[in-house]
Amino acid sequence: MMKVEGFDNSLIFSFIEFMKSKGATLEYNNKKHQLDFLIKKEVIIIIRLPLDFELDFEKLKSKEADFKNYVLIMIRSGIASVGFFENFECHQHKVFRAYMTRKKQGKSQIKHLKTKGKSRAGSRIRLQETLEFFDQINERLQEHFDEFRIDKIGISCSETLIPYFYGGKIKTPFDKQDPRIFKIPKHIQNPTFEELIATNKFLLQAEIRISESGALIYQDFMKEIKLKNSSLEENNDDW
Known part of the structure; x- marks a missing residue:
């Protein structure tokens, strides 16, 4: 179990040099x-780098941050948000909603089909809305990818919904193995516009994970x- 906390972006290279000095x-x-x-081959500390941080890993030096465009895609049962970010600022966004949850059980129609799969009118409506929901998301993504250069693709989507995301009538403008994809390292319960902006802010901030064996080194x-x-x-006070 690792302790997680925010990390000052300006200290990243100081920390790299410090850790190298510790072997x-x-x-x-x-x-x-x-x-x-x-x-000794054990991962003791991890730093999640900010999205706007460019690294020349061979030389362990920062590179001038390039103009970067990316999309953030956050999907939960019945609600999703897609944001296009131009040079780290939200340029366009859209929230999608669908009638996907069975009211009494609170279970999505997809999960219901995997268990009982009753073919009633309500179930058929929910399933149809589910399919349209993902088609609308991918249609929006197609527009962004046609209009802009996309450098990164951040995704937060449960495993249950992934096949519907990639398997709809309207296809995603990228495949599952696209090297631009990264998993958003944050649990998104309700992907509203406010959460989209909060997630982007989170991704622009470094985060450090410290194991028990790395705690003393980090304290030093x-x-x-x-x-x-x-x-x-003290030097400034002397002036």
Whole structure:
């Protein structure tokens, strides 16, 4: 179990140099856009990098952040939101809703079909709305991909709904193995417009995960940063 907390974006390279001085090796996970820090082949600390952070992993130096466009796709049973972000700012968005949940049981029609699958009028309506729901999402995505260059594709969607997302009448403008795809590392309960904006803000902020064996090393780093800051403050006071 790892402790999770926010991490100051400006400290990323200081932390890389600190960990290298402690004998740690680094591995970059492109799919998750994160750095894994290992000691004796054990991952002790992970930093999820901000979406606007470019890394030359071979030289472990920052690269000038390129103009980046991306879409965030968040889907839950009966509600979804799709946002197009131009250079990290929300440029277009749309929220989709559908009558997919059986009122008494609170179960989506897809899950119901996997168990009992009764063919009643209400069930047929819910299933039809489910199919249209995903077609509308993919139609919107097609528009974005036709009009703009898309560099990244962030997705939050339950495993139950994934086959419907990729298997609709209107296809996604990318396949499951597209290297631009990354899984949004955050649980999205209700993908409203407000949650879309909050998720983008979350993705632009670094996050650190610390194992028990990495806790003391991380504490040493933070002490070192505090000492440096104190020294800078004293020098400024002298002026």
